[in-house]
Amino acid sequence: MTNTEPGIVQGLQLLQNEFAHQLPDKLKQLETTWNKIEGGNLSLLSDLHRQAHSFTGSGATFGFIELSRAARLLEQALQSLLDTGTAPGEAQYSHISKLLQQVHESAKLPPSAEMINTFGTENTPSQEQLKPDDARLIYLIEDDTLLAEHLATQINHFGYTVHIFSHTENAREHIQQKMPAAIIADISFAEGEKAGIESMLTLRQEGYALPALIFISSRKDFLTRLEAIRAGGMAYFGKPVDIGGLIDKLDLLTSNAQPEPFRVLVVENSATLAEVYAKTLGQAGMVTRRVTDPMQVMEALDDFSPELILMDINMPGANGEEVAQVLRQQEIHDSVPIVFLSGETDKDRQLVAMSHGGDDFLVKPIQADHLISSVGSRIERYRVLRNFMIRDSLTGLLNHTKIKEQLSIEIERAKRQERPLSFAMIDLDHFKNVNDTYGHPVGDKVLKSLARLLQQRLRKVDVIGRYGGEEFAVILTDTSGPDAVRTLDGIRKDLAEIRQHGENAEFSVTFSCGVASYPDFATPEAINNAADKALYRAKHDGRNRVVLVACKPK
Amino acid sequence: MSMDLKRILYVEDEPDIQAVAKLALESIGGFTVEICSSGQEALDKAPSWAPQLILMDVMMPGMDGPSTLGKLREIPGLSATPVIFMTAKVQPAEILEYKALGALDVIPKPFDPMTLAASVSAVWARAHD
Known part of the structure; x- marks a missing residue:
């Protein structure tokens, strides 16, 4: 996050362009002065010194760092000539002539972007807006085909498209043609025990701005990790790969959302x-x-x-x-x-x-x-x-304590702003069966998929938390009860359609949901209890439904 | 609490540097900057414009920075106005020499436009705390 006010960056850019534009004329003046001195007009030595001095001072400020450096050498040589006060001899003429040549040469070098870019907006391809398809495209470079298939399936499940490459060369060619949103690369390959790192490094050295880069490896030594970082690795996962952690990283690294400023x-x-x-x-x-x-x-x-x-x-x-x-x-x-x-x-x-x-x-x-x-x-x-x-470590949603705290804050805000608010409690149906049948890791995956679905479908201003177990809580700000029911019922239908993957089996899950609203209920305790009752009602009425608590009789 | 720095007189013969410094000091620092292209112009303008701080190049054609500083000190009302020199010559001995002449501090050239204002503010704050 190095955003400067755009006006300043643009202003500096304009000045830099202008300086670059005038540079040839100024160099010509320098040349003309020198020619006159060579022709015998020694009184112009101090003019030449001033011109050199001017390049020294302005060059680097406008990003022409080498120009500044070369001009300084010329300036110093001229200064010592002026100090001695004697007419330059042939050796001195040739020395100054050579320094002048260096000034000309260094002026041809493109200006360092430093003047603008140190604090300016960065503009690497990975930060450009990717097309929607590409924003979810992942390249997985892994020679263990079983592991690759397994990882790809899991990652696909969270809404990404995964292309598998079993050789670094093959992957490199594809990266050069089309940049994905993220690269997940193993480190050891048949072509070299650190071929994964080396191929990424080569790409960077060739000038490719790599997107989010994650290494996975059974190597756990410090040196390898260090090399991975130097190759641009933004995360490093030991094998066996923690899928939850990997998905979290992918979400984090490929998210286009601007992080909140510090x-x-x-x-x-x-x-x-x-x-x-x-x-x-x-x-x-x-x-x-x-x-x-x-x-x-x-x-x-x-x-x-x-x-x-x-x-x-x-x-x-x-x-x-x-x-x-x-x-x-x-x-x-x-x-x-x-x-x-x-x-x-x-x-x-x-x-x-x-x-x-x-x-x-x-x-x-x-x-x-x-x-x-x-x-x-x-x-x-x-x-x-x-x-x-x-936050809850599994889903990344707010934990029980925090969402209750947030409920108090949001109700106060709703009161102040005289706007409605809805609070929903969501409970997965027959979740114990999922755990018993497919095991807890699959159960955890189901919990995460609901968490992600809620995050995708609700607004940024809504607050989502995991209450515990298979129970979730959602605060929909500025939303009436009926509106909340419509939104949550859409999510309910979507979840029922998502195929969950257990070992050797596919299945789907549903949830029940109870909704209560402010101003019908005016305290955190009241709204919480009402939503809880509505959830109970939803379960009792046959599950897989959203129930809005009837308005409290006034 | 120190007095806020607002008005800076900037003495510099290079038009390129004038432009970039003015932009940096005004846009980033929020100062009001008046430019003089020579020591003589600074001596003419300073009494009426009444700067709080003078930022001055050392090496200028005609009257250089130190000579201008000497003459400024003889003008009533400007005898104590702080002066910061800007120069590529920033050897410790040279800095001491400029300070002995009465400069408040020295900012090295070439400067980074993005941090020039912060450097000036920091010198000002140090002098006034």
């Missing part, structure tokens, strides 16, 4: 510094909120829900350590990472700060890129941890 609360009593940090992080696409008075931190926390707090350690009123201690004593905020910023180079003070609940310590003045990477990597880790805390 949220950082900047607590710094100097408004200027707070602004500098906010702007720097903003350049990297992060969202920030600034607080200059430590007393306002609590309010900002509740209001802004940051994923990281960047806090000055020396503040009037309450210092950073004290604020951290206060935060850490409150359960709801005790996991948000705190990074201290300070001019302190004192190790002891840093250790004390850490023991008071800080997670990291950055010493001012801090480089922009260091700040961005420190904050970014902390938030990424925080998100992973938080996922463990609030």
Whole structure:
């Protein structure tokens, strides 16, 4: 997420183009000045020096790094000539002539994209919008045909199209012709014990921007893993492959959804510094909120829900350590990472700060890129941890605690906005039979397929959770009871049509669902109980149906 | 709490660099930037424009950065206006020399347009905290 405001990137691009456009004329001026000097007009030496100096300063700023470098050498040679104040001899003429030639040569090199792209929008093929078919296309490179077939079937089941290749060469040709949404590659092949890694590396060296790349291997040593990462591997699965984990990775890596920007609360009593940090992080696409008075931190926390707090350690009123201690004593905020910023180079003070609940310590003045990477990597880790805390590990849906918490929040919101809300409880029918007949792994797969179906069919604003066992809960925001029933009944019909794969057998499953709505029921407990009763009703009436609880008599 | 930096006088003879720095300082830093193409123009313009900070190239035709700084200091009202030099010469000894001349700090050239504003703000903040 390195999105800069497009206006700046475009502005810089225009200036870079303009500089490149004028470059030939400027080089010609340089040449003309030099010709006159060679013709005997030594007074122009300082002009030539100035022109060289100008290239030194401007070249690299516009991405012509080599030009800057060559111009600097020329500038230095001319400077020493000017310093001695003597007329240049033949050797010096030829030296300067050679340096000039280098300036001309280096100006022909294309400008480094660095000026624009370091912070600009990246534009690799994998990030271009793939056509709908291709967005689900997976290449599986695996020489064990049985394993390949098995994996392909499983992955297909989750809505992907899998092409199997048993040789790296064959796969490479196809990748060069058509890029899939993801590549899953084994590492050891008959053609080489690390042929999988090598072939991907070769493709990258040939300039192909590979999509999501996942390695699977029975090799578990560190070096192989490292090599896999260097070849661009974004995930690594040991064999036997954990299908659930693999699907999750595929979903994550091939999803076109833009990740939510990182949220950082900047607590710094100097408004200027707070602004500098906010702007720097903003350049990297992060969202920030600034607080200059430590007393306002609590309010900002509740209001802004940051994923990281960047806090000055020396503040009037309450210092950073004290604020951290206060935060850490409150359960709801005790996991948000705190990074201290300070001019302190004192190790002891840093250790004390850490023991008071800080997670990291950055010493001012801090480089922009260091700040961005420190904050970014902390938030990424925080998100992973938080996922463990609030999500069900099998389905990735919210866990029981979190969805109940969310129900209270959403009902409050519905009240404020005077909009309806529906709450549904979903229970798979005869799920115990599935587990008993096909085994728990198949049962788990069924649970995941329902989870995915719900995720695919419901909106982003809806909240989906696994209540436990085969029971799911859904909050449909801004949705009346009858509308919720229509949506959920569609999902019910779809699920009944999906073929589930057990060992040597196919089967299908159904669910029963109970729905209750706000404002008919106005508290989390009431709506929960009502939906539970409706679910019971659905089961009792013969399963495989959606029941809306009758409006509570007023 | 420090005073917010808004008005920057930028002294630079290269039109290319002027454009990219102005864009960077205004779009990213949110500053108001006035450009002068020579030391003399800076001396003429500074008293009425009243910058909070002057950002100045060291090597310019005519009057160079250090000479301009010396003359600025003689103008009432500009004797204490902070000046940051921008230069490719950033050896520690050279930086000390510029600071001895009264420069607040030195920003190396070539600069990265995306972080120029942050560098200027950081120098300003250090000086005012």
